[in-house]
Structures are given as C-alpha cells and as structure tokens.
Amino acid sequence: MIRSILQSLGKSAGTEIPVGPVAGTVYQPGFFEAKDLETAKDIAVSPVPGMSVDERWIHETDFVVDMIGSRLGINENNRILDFGCGPGRLSRALIRRFGCSVIAVDMAERMRKISVEYVDSPCFQVFSLEEFDAKIKDGLSVDFGLASWVLQHCMLPAAEIARIANALIPDAPFLLINGNERLVPVEHDASSITWVGDNQDVDTLMRARFTELERLSFPEELAPGITAAELNAVGSISWWRRTG
Numbered sequence: 001m002i003r004s005i006l007q008s009l010g011k012s013a014g015t016e017i018p019v020g021p022v023a024g025t026v027y028q029p030g031f032f033e034a035k036d037l038e039t040a041k042d043i044a045v046s047p048v049p050g051m052s053v054d055e056r057w058i059h060e061t062d063f064v065v066d067m068i069g070s071r072l073g074i075n076e077n078n079r080i081l082d083f084g085c086g087p088g089r090l091s092r093a094l095i096r097r098f099g100c101s102v103i104a105v106d107m108a109e110r111m112r113k114i115s116v117e118y119v120d121s122p123c124f125q126v127f128s129l130e131e132f133d134a135k136i137k138d139g140l141s142v143d144f145g146l147a148s149w150v151l152q153h154c155m156l157p158a159a160e161i162a163r164i165a166n167a168l169i170p171d172a173p174f175l176l177i178n179g180n181e182r183l184v185p186v187e188h189d190a191s192s193i194t195w196v197g198d199n200q201d202v203d204t205l206m207r208a209r210f211t212e213l214e215r216l217s218f219p220e221e222l223a224p225g226i227t228a229a230e231l232n233a234v235g236s237i238s239w240w241r242r243t244g
C-alpha cells in the first residue's frame with residue numbers, strides 16, 4: 001500500500017522511490033522527542049566550529065527571517081507553514097517580525113509541546129502529521145511555506161513534500177533549507193541511534209510539485225569559525241514555487 005502511494009507520488013518526477021531506510025535498519029523517529037527546550041535546541045541546530053548552539057540559534061534565525069523579509073511582503077494577513085518546526089525557532093521569529101500567523105507541523109509530540117511554550121503566541125498553531133492532513137482535507141491553505149533542516153531527516157521525503165504542496169496555495173513560494181546529505185535516524189543497537197543515508201534525492205523529489213527559482217549560498221559571516229565553502233558543503237538554501 002505505502003509503496004504504491006509513494007510510487008504514484010513519484011510518477012510525475014519519473015523517480016523510483018524507496019519506501020524506507022536502507023535494508024536491515026529500523027527507523028527511529030523517537031530521536032526527535034526532545035525532553036526539554038535545551039535538548040530541543042541541540043536537535044534543531046547543532047553547534048558548528050566557532051559557534052555554540054545558542055549563537056547559531058540567534059544568527060541563523062536572524063539571517064533566515066531577514067532573507068524572507070527582503071523577498072516577500074509578509075504581514076498580519078498572511079499564514080505561513082513551518083514544516084518540521086522543532087521547538088519553534090523560526091515560527092516565533094516570523095510572528096514577532098511580521099505579525100503573521102504560523103501553521104506549524106512536527107512529527108514529534110514533545111517538539112510540538114515545547115514549541116507551543118517557546119512561541120507563546122495566539123498566532124501559532126502546531127499539528128501532528130495526521131492533524132495536518134485532516135486540516136488540509138478541510139480546506140486549510142497557506143500563503144508561503146518553509147522547511148528548515150527537516151527533509152534530510154524524513155524517512156519518506158516524497159510524502160512530506162506532497163503534504164507541503166497540498167497545503168500551499170497555487171504558485172506559493174517555498175523556502176527549503178536542507179542538508180546536502182540524507183541523515184535518517186535509525187537504531188544502532190539496543191541503546192543508541194545512528195544516522196544513515198539513502199538514495200533519495202530531495203531536490204529531485206521536490207521537482208514533482210515545485211519549480212526551483214533560485215539557489216543561494218550561506219554567507220561567510222553566519223559562522224565565523226568555518227569558511228563559506230565548508231558551510232555550503234553541509235547544506236543549501238533554495239527557493240521554490242508550487243507548480244503541481
């Protein structure tokens with residue numbers, strides 16, 4: 001069943017989509033169940049050389065929100081999707097800067113709970129994947145969406161991309177900040193989790209429902225401890241438009 005749904009999702013991209021992590025591993029979504037805000041921050045943005053989690057939390061958030069503000073005229077009439085919101089780092093900053101409302105989604109129940117406390121705004125609503133699907137079925141739509149450091153970790157990125165596209169109005173812009181490597185949490189042994197890659201290419205999967213508009217580099221000043229080249233080897237920033 002899952003295989004046939006995914007294969008039909010992938011058909012327009014002409015892509016054969018695997019249905020799970022590499023053979024012999026067991027997907028461990030529990031990795032994202034943070035116990036408190038500090039742990040949630042560590043999961044959302046790990047430290048990079050020369051920059052602590054808290055410094056990255058502040059600088060990268062400012063950079064992303066400035067970039068959005070310089071491209072889109074977001075105001076209190078807009079509704080934004082923060083897919084894989086984690087503790088609500090970007091949701092909170094977007095609401096404070098633009099007065100917009102945010103529909104956030106996160107797979108992890110603990111992340112959702114922490115995000116409600118951290119964002120602390122009536123303009124913020126957060127849903128599980130199942131709740132989000134039901135909302136879309138009831139007609140929910142958003143004007144703009146983003147996913148930051150999420151899709152590289154999803155076991156089924158094609159399914160999440162389809163969910164995101166289904167929630168966006170036609171032609172809506174979408175910001176993807178994503179790792180260049182697939183890192184899916186799986187069971188390592190009875191007591192620990194490790195990361196595995198697979199052959200799913202998120203950019204290729206995106207093209208089933210989106211058109212890429214632009215690819216940007218992270219600026220050097222974002223992380224003074226490493227070069228822009230090192231930073232850009234880790235992840236990418238790309239802007240898309242919903243076309244499917």
Ligand SMILES: C[S@@+](CC[C@H](N)C(=O)[O-])C[C@H]1O[C@@H](n2cnc3c(N)ncnc32)[C@H](O)[C@@H]1O
Pocket residue numbers: 032043044045083084085086087088089090105106107108111129147148149150153154155156160
């Ligand atoms: C590295 S954190 C990034 C958090 C936030 N976007 C940020 O940039 O601060 C990844 C988040 O994605 C969520 N996540 C992972 N797989 C997901 C999926 N399939 N659907 C929704 N959320 C997912 C995790 O629970 C976690 O909160």
